[in-house]
Amino acid sequence: MAALPDWMRPPRAEGWFAEDLDRLPEAPRHTELIDGALVFILSPQRSWHGRIVTGLTVGLMNQAPEGVEIEREMTIRLDSRNRPEPDLLVTSLPFDADRTWYAPTDVSLVVEVVSPESAHRDRTVKLRKYAEAGIPHYWRVEDEKGSPVVHVYELDAPTGTYAPVTIARDSLERPVPFPVSLDLAKLTPPLTRP
Template sequence: MQALPDWMVPPRPEGWFAEDLDHLPEAPRHTELIDGALVFRLTPQRAWHSRAVTALTAALMARAPGGVEVAREMTTRLDARTRLEPDVLVTTAPYEADLTCFALEEILLVIEVASLESAHRDSTVKLRKYAEAGIPHYWYVEDEDGAPVVHVYELDEPTRAYAPTGIFRGSLQRLVPFEIDLDLDKLVPQRGD
């Protein structure tokens, strides 16, 4: 067994902190931090995942009202020891070229598109973490025979837990965090479409 590279050794006994990610240039792209532990994407993403993330980002950008920005694959600090990178996020933060992390109070919606490697984390761990952090809306997107299925959650403030508000196939219509009307079947066209 080979020794770990020096950069993989936590700088303190309690593990990593959210700010540490900005000082780890050797870490693989899309490295996240959950409860002080580094989490790496170990497998290549499928084309379906990439297409779904790009299509959702573009569709939401086209519908976002003034003062609302849509970003993909940008981190947000949930607490001192957790920094996640949702596939898509909707924020009130103005665009800044050098920004590496969004503040919690600026996040309106986070979207995770499931992959084989991330499905469990996205549907359980991240669902709980985003809710505990107070992010108002969470979407979890799955591949169902090539078509996106969107599980939509809204934060119940008193319990700091998400309440499911629907599972959408074919189309998705929402009034929050802003008016959204998506034709899900056109987001990731099937072969020959």
């Protein structure tokens, strides 16, 4: 077994901190920080995942009111030891070409498209962490026999947890964080059989 490269060794006994991610140019592109540990997304993404993320990005961008931005694959600094990278986020901050992360108070919606390797984190760990950070809306997109199914959550402020709102198949209509109407069936091409 080969020795770990120096950049993979934590800079201190307590592990990694959120600001350390900006000092790791050698790290793989989609590196997250969860509870002070680096999480690498090294497995190849399925075409389905990319198609859904792109379709949601375009759909949300086309419907976002002025002053609302849709970002792909940008980290959110939840606290000093957590900086996850959702597939999409919605913010009201203006575009900044040098930005590398957002604060939770800057984010109104987080979208995670579940992959086999991210399923546990997306369904439990990130669900809890985004809620504890106060992000008002969370969508988790699952693959149901090739079709996207969106699990919609809203933050219950008194408990600081997400409450399930709906499970959307075929279409998604939401009044928040801005009026959204998405034809989910159009996010993936129909299966063709001989």
